[in-house]
Amino acid sequence: MVCNRCIKVVREELQNLGYKVDEISLGEATIHSDSKIDFELINKVLIENGFELIDSRHSRIIEKIKVTIIETIKDMSEGKITNVQFSDLLQENLHLSYQYLSGLFSSSEGITIEKYIILQKIEKVKELIVYDELSISEIAYRLGYSSVQHLSNQFKKITGLTPSHFKKIKDIKRNPLDKII
DSSP states (O other): OOSHHHHHHHHHHHHHTTOEEEEEETTEEEEEOSSOOOHHHHHHHHHHTTOOOOOSHHHHHHHHHHHHHHHHHHHHHTTSOOSOOHHHHHHHHHTSOHHHHHHHHHHHHSSOHHHHHHHHHHHHHHHHHHHTOSOHHHHHHHTTOSOHHHHHHHHHHHHSSOHHHHHHHOOSOOOOGGGOO
8 A cells, every 4th residue: 555545445344244353554454363464365355456565574574665655755756854874764664784675575576676766756746747736956956966967867768758848848747656666
């Protein structure tokens, strides 16, 4: 689950199955049940909604990496935090070495954590451009780019367009955050 809408859908589906949801956040749900939990049924309902039940330790770590990155980029874009060193942040939040996390992520997802961060940032840049509330310079600053040129180069490398050209056409569809990779 990588957005508030995802959390809402999962909560509603679990409640429809008769479970009391104690807590739910991005990538994690805690349910209370006096009877045995039917994980097969939960997984079936999740798959019908485009989700999957994560039941291995490695899968949970990968999901936590993704959620940490997405939430951090969101906080950056809102000006809540600056100067983020993702390697340090991931080590602190997951209590595992960055080397281990990086290797696990790459072997599981087929791209590096760094590339995933870039793809997430570019999607956030697209969103902010479409909202048209911040200048390209402000977006670059908030998302931790060293310069507008650095953002522009990375944006063009990923999308094939400059941010200013993207801003002019605005009809290019953005990718859902959970479909990036």
